[in-house]
Amino acid sequence: MNIIHVLILALIEGLTEFLPVSSTGHLVVASAIMGIGKDEFVKLFEIVIQLGAILAVVVLYFKRFFRSVDFYVKLVIGVIPAVIFGVLLKKKIDILLESPLVVAVAFILGGVILLFVDKWFNKPTVTEEKQISHVTALKIGFFQCLAMIPGVSRSGATIVGGMSQKLSRKAAAEFSFFLAVPTMFGATLKDLYDFYKHGNMTAADIHQDIKYLLIGSLVAFVIAMAAIKSFITFLEQKGFRLFGVYRILAGIVIIVLYYYSNVLHTV
Known part of the structure; x- marks a missing residue:
C-alpha cells in the first residue's frame, strides 16, 4: 500500500460513507x-478511515450531542445488536470482506429495495430524533447489523430501518x-487492538501505518463534511430511486468484471 492508494481509498470513503x-x-x-485486497493493513485502514469520515457527524451536529442524556441512551441501545453480532460473526465477516462477488450481489439486492422504499x-x-423511542432505536440497531455483509450499506440499512418505523427520510438519515x-468508534478500537496485538511490527512499520491512517482519516473527514449536507438535501428532494439504479448498475459491472476479467481476482 502506498500514498496514492491511501488518497484514493480515503476519497472513496468520504464520498460514499453516508450514501446508501x-x-x-x-x-x-x-x-x-x-x-492490495489481501493486505491485512488495508482491511484495518478501511475500517479506521470510516471513523474519520463519521467524525464529520460530530462536527456538523455538535449541538445534538449535548442535547440530553436520553440521546446517548438511544445510541447505546441502538449499537447493542451490532456489538453482539460483530463479536459472534467476526471471522465470517472478515471472509466476506475479501469477496467482490458478495459485494455485487448485495449491491443489486439493495438497489432493488431502494427503487421502492419511498413508496413503501x-x-x-x-x-x-427526540421522538424516537428506545424500542425503535433497538429495531434500527438490528437493521444496522445487515451492513456486516459488505455491499449492504450501513447508512442504507439503518435509514430504511428507520423509515420502516415511521421516521421521515431526514430523521432516519440523521439518526443513522x-x-x-x-x-465505528468501537469497531476501530477493536481492529486496531487486534492488528497490533498479533502483528510482528517494527518501529518503522508502525510509524508508516500511523501516517497512512492519519492522512486517510483526515481526507475522508474533509470529503465527508461536504457529502453529508449534500446527501440530506438530495434525499429530501429526490428520495432513494437514483441510488437504487446506481447500485444495480454497479453490481452488474462488478459481476461482469469478476467473471470476464482478472481485475477482481486479486482478493
Whole structure:
C-alpha cells in the first residue's frame, strides 16, 4: 500500500460513507482493482478511515450531542445488536470482506429495495430524533447489523430501518449518522487492538501505518463534511430511486468484471 492508494481509498470513503451505496463495498472493490485486497493493513485502514469520515457527524451536529442524556441512551441501545453480532460473526465477516462477488450481489439486492422504499414508507410520523423511542432505536440497531455483509450499506440499512418505523427520510438519515459514531468508534478500537496485538511490527512499520491512517482519516473527514449536507438535501428532494439504479448498475459491472476479467481476482 502506498500514498496514492491511501488518497484514493480515503476519497472513496468520504464520498460514499453516508450514501446508501455501501462505502465498504466500494473500498473492497477498489482495493481489489488496485491489487492490495489481501493486505491485512488495508482491511484495518478501511475500517479506521470510516471513523474519520463519521467524525464529520460530530462536527456538523455538535449541538445534538449535548442535547440530553436520553440521546446517548438511544445510541447505546441502538449499537447493542451490532456489538453482539460483530463479536459472534467476526471471522465470517472478515471472509466476506475479501469477496467482490458478495459485494455485487448485495449491491443489486439493495438497489432493488431502494427503487421502492419511498413508496413503501411514505407516511412518516416521526420527524425528529427526540421522538424516537428506545424500542425503535433497538429495531434500527438490528437493521444496522445487515451492513456486516459488505455491499449492504450501513447508512442504507439503518435509514430504511428507520423509515420502516415511521421516521421521515431526514430523521432516519440523521439518526443513522448518529448511530454510526459509537458503532465505528468501537469497531476501530477493536481492529486496531487486534492488528497490533498479533502483528510482528517494527518501529518503522508502525510509524508508516500511523501516517497512512492519519492522512486517510483526515481526507475522508474533509470529503465527508461536504457529502453529508449534500446527501440530506438530495434525499429530501429526490428520495432513494437514483441510488437504487446506481447500485444495480454497479453490481452488474462488478459481476461482469469478476467473471470476464482478472481485475477482481486479486482478493
